[in-house]
Amino acid sequence: MASTKKTLLLETALNLFNEHGFHNTGIDMVQSVSGVSKTTMYKYFKSKDELILEVLRMRHEQFSEWMDGRVAEFAKSYEDKPCGKLRAMFDALHEWIQRDSFCGCNFINACAEFTCCSHPIHQLATEHKLSVQSYVQRLLDDAGIPQSKKLSVQICLLMDGAIVYAHTVGQKEAARIAKEMMIVQLESIACG
Numbered sequence: 001m002a003s004t005k006k007t008l009l010l011e012t013a014l015n016l017f018n019e020h021g022f023h024n025t026g027i028d029m030v031q032s033v034s035g036v037s038k039t040t041m042y043k044y045f046k047s048k049d050e051l052i053l054e055v056l057r058m059r060h061e062q063f064s065e066w067m068d069g070r071v072a073e074f075a076k077s078y079e080d081k082p083c084g085k086l087r088a089m090f091d092a093l094h095e096w097i098q099r100d101s102f103c104g105c106n107f108i109n110a111c112a113e114f115t116c117c118s119h120p121i122h123q124l125a126t127e128h129k130l131s132v133q134s135y136v137q138r139l140l141d142d143a144g145i146p147q148s149k150k151l152s153v154q155i156c157l158l159m160d161g162a163i164v165y166a167h168t169v170g171q172k173e174a175a176r177i178a179k180e181m182m183i184v185q186l187e188s189i190a191c192g
Contacts, residue, residue, distance in 0.1 A: 008035075022114070027048050056106060089139065096175075097162070097166045154185060
């Protein structure tokens with residue numbers, strides 16, 4: 001039962017942070033919406049920052065599992081094309097952006113709200129983004145693409161740009177546009 005309450009708190013907080021932002025979501029709101037007592041809440045999380053950090057760790061795991069699964073699924077339609085998993089990655093991104101619950105990236109939003117680079121929340125968000133870059137670099141390496149480190153940075157810029165543009169101006173096709181840009185880049189090194 002205890003872990004169920006903790007999970008409920010984390011999932012409630014994630015939804016509220018996603019919808020309202022980190023600073024605009026108070027502990028009282030998380031407690032009220034979750035229906036978990038303040039005593040129980042403070043048993044698991046001694047501060048709001050501690051709650052945010054745990055939510056972001058959970059979101060990192062969720063996102064990583066989701067991305068792996070969706071890329072594997074979408075890649076099936078690219079079996080006859082080079083760099084299929086890289087193409088599939090942008091299809092997964094497009095799918096995410098289409099959701100009614102899409103409010104941008106929790107990690108980008110965390111860096112925007114916790115601007116000090118030495119803040120633990122900002123640092124955790126940075127670790128997530130570097131993890132995504134490592135994932136992209138592995139896909140490039142698996143496809144035999146040279147200069148994978150440099151290209152992984154460029155592709156992550158396209159991904160994050162698509163996320164931000166979709167969130168800020170409502171450009172729901174941002175991931176597809178970014179995918180086209182990536183394909184042009186890859187074709188220039190004979191991968192497309």
